[in-house]
Amino acid sequence: MSLKIVVCIKQVPVSNNLKIDPITKNLIRSGEQGIMNPYDKNAIEAALRLKDEWGGEIILLSMGPQDFEITLREGLAMGCDGAVLLSSRQFGGADTLATGYVLSQAIKKIGNVDLVLFGRQSVDADTSQVGPIVSEFLNWPQVTFVSELHSHSGKTITATRLLENMQQKIEFQLPAVITVRREMNEPRYPTPRNIQQSYKKDIQVWDENNLSVDPDRIGVKGSPTIVRSVWAPEKEAKSTKYLNGSADEAIRELLIELNANNLL
Template identity: 40%
Template sequence: MKIIVCIKQVPDAKDVRLDPKTNTLAREGVAAIMNPFDRHALEEAVRLKEQLGGTVTALSMGPPQAKEVLLEAISCGADEGVLVSDRAFAGADTWATSYTLAKAVQCLGAFDLILCGKQAIDGDTAQVGPGLAAQLKLPYVTCVQKTREASAAALRVERMMDDGYDVVQLPLPALLTVVKDINEPRVSSLKGKMKAKKAEIRVLSAADIKAEPQCIGLAGSPTKVARVFSPEPRGNRKMFSGTAVEQVTQLVAEIQGYL
């Protein structure tokens, strides 16, 4: 089974801030990590490879420094890493990103399964996975919490719902987006780290994937961020100070005042 895992390098959530001039995330000076949901997608891909045989290719779209998360993916069990990187991709929205990833997947050749995290923590749209499936005309299931059965021809999975879960069977090739409940990602082994140290990341440009200039980056993005702002605080607020015990005492007294 040939599996492709889409991985995104994102700013560490605790350091995220917005640039008020560009209405985009300020990434300079902010630590970058592998998107947490993608880590679970990678783990599921490696488990399927161990069960059915085959290969796992980690695919990312981003600046040159995104090679770091691809090397990390190799240290955790991926066989190779491919980075789609070009200045022309800058400013891409979810549609342009889905298009670019689809062109990259087509460039890589035949595959059986694409795995993505449910969403990226920097955008939280959950649109790229389904968008990629639509671009490639693949059957797909989102929010997968468990793989029940897997073969070279089909998968049976559980899709998380608000009131439980659905059991869905779909033929391959297909695409899945996964939630954190699906597994517990492994830690890089020493052998994996040594493999990653020797690995070469393949880099594909816009020309390499034969992307149409009008469909990528800012020019190919039908959505634009018009304004970013913090919502105005609502209601009455009180701030308590002091030690934890003192703050709890003040809070209890405040609550009792409403009883």
């Protein structure tokens, strides 16, 4: 059985010198150089391996300004078949709940999707929330922190979840949403031919008029969490103490210092 897979990806900023909108307190992403969220490459690689084994179609899905297309092209160059960019001023300022809602509505519009993959988290926000939120809106099973996909039989997949102090093997039914850990695979590099072919593939751009969305549940209006303030951490100079004498003397002095600072 072939699979229709959607991989949700995000473009994250390259620079740490980001501008904050003084009114919304959100990052100003438009015009900023960005790269694909590294964890999302593992999700794409997982989808490509499933396609290599069982066949099917992989569609990339992202939400952001028009310049996010360059990141979608990178995913297409890795071997994905098509892409959808959700781009509208009405989507701007969305928190994880509003983002998950819009993504879920787009997945419904794509239709007949068997599996939705996310990277474990994005490196700019680190919430790990959007994948689970999408699964709730779709009312599909979710499996997070997946490090291995073992088998596929009809509508059933077995996966391993890598947790902090344990591994969990779990069997789940499709359709489903999974989030992928970096340990799962090594993402492939786009070949020159695939890079060339990626510019022949279509990127559809949808806004709120293309989706069945409630206008009160998108963008800032649909975001119950609010950033009240943003500040840069203060830089504090640290002193360096050098340990003199022989190795044994230096070790004794180190142990005294650690004990004095309640580190032992």
